[in-house]
Amino acid sequence: MTNTTAAKAPLIEPIDLQAQFESFFESSTIWIHTNWLKILIAFAAGAVIVIALHAARRLGRRLCDREGTRFGWASVVGRAIVRTNNFFIVMLAVKLVVGYAGAPQEVSTTVNFLWTVASVFQAAIWAREIILGSIEHRTASEHYSGEALLSAMGLIRLLVTLVLFAVALVVVLDNLGVNVTGLVAGLGVGGIAIGLAAQGIFADLFAALAIIFDRPFRRGDNISYDSTSGSVEGIGLKSTRIRGIDGEERIISNKNLLNKEILNNSQRNHRRAKFVIGVTYFTPADVCARIPDMLKEIVEANDKIFIRAGFTGFGASSLDFEVQFDSTGPDYASFYTGRTAVGLAILQRLNEERIEIAFPTQVNLTAAPDGSSIMPYPATPTDRPADTAA
Known part of the structure; x- marks a missing residue:
């Protein structure tokens, strides 16, 4: 019986980093020697881009430091520009060089990976600064108390940062070919749990x-x-x-x-007032016909905006008229004073015209069993029929 020793093959072959690095270095060297002119041109263009972006950052810093614009929209844009990091600037220039000069696969893959990381996270930083800057711009308005919300900016900044960078991480991993289905599901379940636990706080x-x-x-x-x-x-x-x-x-x-x-x-552009005036049923019809014009004259004489005036109906004890007029602006004190002046002017005009304002009245009539009316008071001598001559 012979004993044979069989060597077991490894399940996962080890990665030869040295061989990969040598291949990357060799292909890069060949690429540089064969495309040196294109590389120089692209490098010059990349240098111009780097200089331009650094100049833009200095401009953004001046916008942030400008007096009186701390929470203005210029400051919001300036803050976002200032947050442009050097890694993104360098990778933008390198991406231009590699794309223009036709880099080999090894170099292009490495640059694309680094560019994806730099651009996605830089976009998340820009979005965070613009969102937070917009909130601060609104809360810092002279019409808002702002202090309470500004004191809570730490919580808002944390929430915005977590959401944006979680999305950026998922985007980066997805671009690298990683299956992010489980990660997205986990983030979704975690977000739902946190939302349910603090739904009252988040709602407010x-x-x-x-x-x-x-x-x-x-x-x-x-x-x-x-x-x-x-x-x-x-x-x-x-x-x-x-x-x-x-x-x-x-x-x-x-x-x-x-x-x-x-x-x-x-935010009212006007305030409207309305008066209902009831005059007695003894008022002649021609006098009643003049009442709407009287009311219009009174309103306009007190510098109010006349809307309408007219007869509205037969009341229980009065003939009812209505006048409507506006006071410009939202100020309630001015409206209140103007309404009082118009009301007193109407009362004075009706007194001058001897038009009686009605008040609730009620007349009781007594009837005999046969339905005829009976005087509600004893008959006076003048009510008795004249004596007949004897």
């Missing part, structure tokens, strides 16, 4: 961002919702603070506030 946070970008109201605006009215004092990360008309501070979550119908009284 996104509602605050919706208020900032959609601008249904601003700090200092007078708003009404449900049966509440007041002035907006602050828009925070989770809630909005409103100073009520009686001096109380009302606090409502941003999500609940946006779910309601909001009346922004500060």
Whole structure:
């Protein structure tokens, strides 16, 4: 019986890094010797691009440092430009050289890999700076209280950074041929779990961002919702603070506030007033016909915008007329004073014309069993029939 020793072949062949490096070096050397003119031209163009991008970064830094534009759109763009990193700039120039000069497969593959990493993560950095800069631009407006949201910028920055760089990582791995289905599924499940655990906080946070970008109201605006009215004092990360008309501070979550119908009284272009005037049924018809013109004259004499005036109906104890007029602008104090002046002027004019304003009246009639009317008071001598001559 003979013993034979069979060598087991390895399941995975080891990677010969030295051989690969030698192949890469050899192909690069041949490429440089055969395409040196194209490489020099591409290198010159790449140097120009590097210089231009560095100049753009200096311009962006000046935009950020310019006085009075810390939270302006110029500063937002400047911050994004400043965040352009050197690795991206170099890889952009190298990509141009390799693409123009026709590099061998080994060099092209390596450059494409590095360019993918540099460009994807640089795009994520630019997007992060623009998003955060836009939020700061809105919150720093003179109409917003901004402090609460700016204090929460750390949380917002963390969330935006995690989302953007997670997407960038997935894009890079997918471009490298890695199966990212499991990674995407894991990120999705994790995101759902976090969202369910903090859905109340995220709902109010996104509602605050919706208020900032959609601008249904601003700090200092007078708003009404449900049966509440007041002035907006602050828009925070989770809630909005409103100073009520009686001096109380009302606090409502941003999500609940946006779910309601909001009346922004500060954005009115006018305020409308309406008076209903009832005159007695004893007023002659020709006098009633002149009442709408009287009301129009009174409104225009008080510098208000006349809308309409006319007869509206037969009331229980009055002939009813209505006048509508507008006060320009949203100021309620001016509207209130103007409405008072018009009302008193109407009263004075009706008194001068001897037109009686009706008030609720009721007449009771007494009937006999046969249906005939009975005087509600004893008959006076003048009510008795004249005595007949004897």
